[in-house]
Amino acid sequence: MTEIEWDDSLSVGVDLIDEQHKMLIQRIKDLSEAVGSSRGRGQIGKTLGFMIDYTEFHFSTEEKHMTKLGYPDFDIHKQQHEEFKSTLSHMVEEFEEDGATAGLGEGVNTFLINWLVTHIKSIDSKFGKFLQEIGFKG
Ligand SMILES: [Fe+2]
Numbered sequence: 001m002t003e004i005e006w007d008d009s010l011s012v013g014v015d016l017i018d019e020q021h022k023m024l025i026q027r028i029k030d031l032s033e034a035v036g037s038s039r040g041r042g043q044i045g046k047t048l049g050f051m052i053d054y055t056e057f058h059f060s061t062e063e064k065h066m067t068k069l070g071y072p073d074f075d076i077h078k079q080q081h082e083e084f085k086s087t088l089s090h091m092v093e094e095f096e097e098d099g100a101t102a103g104l105g106e107g108v109n110t111f112l113i114n115w116l117v118t119h120i121k122s123i124d125s126k127f128g129k130f131l132q133e134i135g136f137k138g
Contacts, residue, residue: 004028004113010120012128016138020058021120027051028112035105044100052088059085062127071130077123084115 006022027050034047059081066074091107098104131138 004117010117012120012125012131014128014131014136014138017062017124017128017131020061021116021124024054024058024116027054028108028116031112032105032108035100035108038100041099044095048092048095052092055085055088062124065131065136066127069131069134069136071127073123073126077127080119080123084119087111087115 004025006025010021011018012021027047031044031047031051034044063074063078063081065071066077071077087107091104094101094107095104
């Protein structure tokens with residue numbers, strides 16, 4: 001299983017975004033824990049729901065600031081968010097049809113975690129740099 005813990009290498013240099021990323025990591029860990037320990041369907045469904053709600057909230061925070069501040073790489077960044085959201089909704093469909101299968105656990109522990117770490121370290125840190133350059137105070 002891929003482990004994920006917050007550390008400074010994940011900081012994008014802007015508190016608002018860092019705090020939300022920490023929360024998102026917590027949501028993934030909760031989901032991973034629920035799937036891994038074969039909790040009841042209701043419990044897993046609930047953590048999956050929290051994960052989706054928080055992802056939605058976080059992405060729209062980033063996108064709102066990008067639009068407002070005229071961020072030049074908005075389109076490509078938003079496209080990555082959309083891809084992630086569509087993968088998540090496929091996971092939900094899978095879960096609703098087949099329950100917490102090994103495949104779902106694998107998806108949570110590898111895809112979600114790897115995507116998030118890669119996304120934060122590359123594309124979000126670029127956005128963080130932009131925010132710092134314009135003196136954004138979150
Ligand atoms: Fe992002």
